[in-house]
Amino acid sequence: SQKIEQNSEALNIQEGKTATLTCNYTNYSPAYLQWYRQDPGRGPVFLLLIRENEKEKRKERLKVTFDTTLKQSLFHITASQPADSATYLCALEGGAGGTSYGKLTFGQGTILTVHP
Amino acid sequence: EPEVTQTPSHQVTQMGQEVILRCVPISNHLYFYWYRQILGQKVEFLVSFYNNEISEKSEIFDDQFSVERPDGSNFTLKIRSTKLEDSAMYFCASISPKSSYNEQFFGPGTRLTVL
Numbered sequence: 492s493q494k495i496e497q498n499s500e501a502l503n504i505q506e507g508k509t510a511t512l513t514c515n516y517t518n519y520s521p522a523y524l525q526w527y528r529q530d531p532g533r534g535p536v537f538l539l540l541i542r543e544n545e546k547e548k549r550k551e552r553l554k555v556t557f558d559t560t561l562k563q564s565l566f567h568i569t570a571s572q573p574a575d576s577a578t579y580l581c582a583l584e585g586g587a588g589g590t591s592y593g594k595l596t597f598g599q600g601t602i603l604t605v606h607p
Numbered sequence: 608e609p610e611v612t613q614t615p616s617h618q619v620t621q622m623g624q625e626v627i628l629r630c631v632p633i634s635n636h637l638y639f640y641w642y643r644q645i646l647g648q649k650v651e652f653l654v655s656f657y658n659n660e661i662s663e664k665s666e667i668f669d670d671q672f673s674v675e676r677p678d679g680s681n682f683t684l685k686i687r688s689t690k691l692e693d694s695a696m697y698f699c700a701s702i703s704p705k706s707s708y709n710e711q712f713f714g715p716g717t718r719l720t721v722l
Contacts, residue, residue, distance in 0.1 A: 523709060534611075534698045534713030535650065580650065584709060593638050593702050593709055594663055597650040 493519045497581055497598040504571055505606055512566040512601045514581035519596075521583035524557055524564050529578045529600065538579075539566075571605045578602050609633045611714035613699055619720045620689055628684045628717045630699030638702040639682045640711065641674065643667070643695040650698070656682065689721045 494517045504510050514524070523542055527535035541548045541557040541564065548555045554567040568575050582595040612631045620626050632639055641653040655662040656674055664672075673685045682701075686693055696718050700711040 525710070529650075532696075532716070532718075534700075534716050535711075536713070537708075537710035540708045540710060582650075592655070592657070592662065593640065593711060594652055594655050595640075595642075595650075595711065596652065599649040 493517070493596065495519070495581065495583060495596060495598040497579075497601045499601045500599075501602045501604070503604045503606065506572060508571055510568040510571050510575070510603055510605070512579050512581075512603070514564045514566070514598055516562050516583060519562070519583055520559075523584040524555075525582045525584065525595065526553075526555055526564075526566050527580040527582060527597075529580055531578075535580055535582075535597075568603075571603075573605045573607050576604050611699055611701055611712050613697075613714035613717050615717060616715065617718045617720070619722065622691055622721055623688050626686050626689055626719065628686075628697050628699075628719070630682045630684070630714055631680050632682055632699065632701035633703070633712055634680070635703065635705075636701035636712070637704045638662075639676070640700040640702075641684050642698045642700060642713075644698065644716075645692075645695045653684070653697075686719075689719075691721050694719055694721045 496515045498513045525540045526538045529535045539555045541555045552569045556565045578600040580600045581598045614629045639656040642650050644650045653668045654664045671687045675683050696716040698716045699714045
């Protein structure tokens with residue numbers, strides 16, 4: 492069966508360091524991989540999307556890589572700040588089975604805490 | 608900036624009662640979704656909706672669930688006879704037809720508590 496794993500439940504880092512979060516998947520051939528931020532009691536907020544034929548995508552302090560051979564995406568936040576503390580979700584879209592447009596399958600999330 | 612809104616923010620109901628969760632997606636969006644998140648668990652897809660019909664539904668979305676877009680703005684999720692295990696945050700989301708990124712815009716959620 493399809494499986495998405497974010498291999499850290501929680502990550503604690505010092506302000507100014509780079510946070511690296513990992514998303515692995517199995518039995519899946521996604522068309523897109525997306526990263527979302529979720530604050531407590533709130534809905535997910537879109538951060539970045541990377542397509543299956545892209546290796547890397549950047550946006551300001553954020554960088555995402557996508558390795559379809561390893562079936563893995565890495566999400567980096569450089570020069571991290573306490574305001575970056577949140578849960579980060581990876582989500583896959585598309586793939587085998589004729590799934591509908593936009594249907595997202597989420598990982599369980601990584602809780603990032605950036606200490607001042 | 609336009610945003611997805613959901614009402615109510617918190618709904619408490621007795622087991623067996625019907626509930627209707629309401630969403631107003633962003634006005635020019637065409638693809639609509641409901642997700643749920645049980646406390647401490649992952650966000651799970653329930654249903655997708657396009658052109659006034661369901662595109663896909665998950666195993667969770669059984670006969671007790673229904674969705675409707677009764678007018679040009681509202682998008683509702685109805686649970687006919689709630690169970691304790693329906694307690695969760697329910698999120699509505701939508702996608703713009705002009706988006707090149709398929710990014711989904713999520714609402715703030717409705718916390719449903721079934722007693």
